[in-house]
Amino acid sequence: MAGLFKIIASAFDRGFGEGQKGPYTFQDTSEGTLARFIEWAYTADYPAIIKPTEADEQTAVDYPGEKAVSTTNSKPNLTQENHPLLSHIRLYIFCSIYVIPDLQKLAFDRATAAFTELKRPTTLDTQLSVIAAMRVSFRKLLPNDQLLDWLAQYAAYNVDHLRIQRGFHDLLQESPTLASRMVLSLKATGVPPWESKPPKYEFAHYAPDYSYDDGYD
Numbered sequence: 001m002a003g004l005f006k007i008i009a010s011a012f013d014r015g016f017g018e019g020q021k022g023p024y025t026f027q028d029t030s031e032g033t034l035a036r037f038i039e040w041a042y043t044a045d046y047p048a049i050i051k052p053t054e055a056d057e058q059t060a061v062d063y064p065g066e067k068a069v070s071t072t073n074s075k076p077n078l079t080q081e082n083h084p085l086l087s088h089i090r091l092y093i094f095c096s097i098y099v100i101p102d103l104q105k106l107a108f109d110r111a112t113a114a115f116t117e118l119k120r121p122t123t124l125d126t127q128l129s130v131i132a133a134m135r136v137s138f139r140k141l142l143p144n145d146q147l148l149d150w151l152a153q154y155a156a157y158n159v160d161h162l163r164i165q166r167g168f169h170d171l172l173q174e175s176p177t178l179a180s181r182m183v184l185s186l187k188a189t190g191v192p193p194w195e196s197k198p199p200k201y202e203f204a205h206y207a208p209d210y211s212y213d214d215g216y217d
Contacts (some may be wrong), residue, residue: 032082033090040103046091048084048110084114085133092147093140108147115154121161130158131167138175152181159186 036046088111095104111133121127134151141148155162155178162168172179189196 029094030090032087033094036087036091037094037100037103040106046103046106048087048114049082083129083132085111085118085129086136088114089133089137089147093136096141096145111147112150115151120158127161127165128167130154131162131165131171134178135167135171135174138171138178143177148177149181152178153185156182156185 032050035050040046088107092104092107092111095101095107115130118126118130121130134155137147137151159182
């Protein structure tokens with residue numbers, strides 16, 4: 001294990017607090033990301049979606065004059081940490097921080113495959129999830145990371161679908177790197193300003209809550 005995770009092992013070997021106290025604390029890492037990392041460390045694979053423990057046992061509840069039966073059946077939450085796009089991205093970021101190249105390559109392949117399978121984000125849910133994945137990537141990865149170039153080209157390819165969300169415009173202001181790299185992939189509009197029509201979308205009518213917990217703040 002020490003050979004696979006040199007940064008983690010060095011914390012124990014060089015007299016840091018972890019070596020004296022025993023447990024190692026992963027700072028700013030979500031439980032889901034850590035669970036996928038541990039799963040990969042032991043099985044060489046990890047799940048995109050972590051399903052909660054399901055309680056299929058029936059529980060009897062007594063009420064005056066009757067007997068009711070309740071059954072618990074939890075479903076995975078795809079809107080936060082369990083969303084396939086975000087789970088691969090977060091694991092990729094984790095690997096870039098702790099220098100785990102084999103898992104990072106696997107996470108890169110699966111993240112790009114998830115975007116490829118999605119193709120175009122035509123629904124509100126897919127648009128917001130793509131924006132969230134891009135936001136955490138451009139916040140946490142180094143400017144020269146290969147995934148940022150890939151995501152910038154994906155954003156340029158789908159700009160017609162992403163630009164209708166105010167969150168995407170906020171992301172462009174927050175991450176000038178994304179905007180500048182998108183320009184390299186965008187094509188000329190072909191319509192001069194004196195022939196263009198008024199903007200089709202009015203952002204004031206709809207302001208979605210695009211806040212999310214990226215597990216690193």
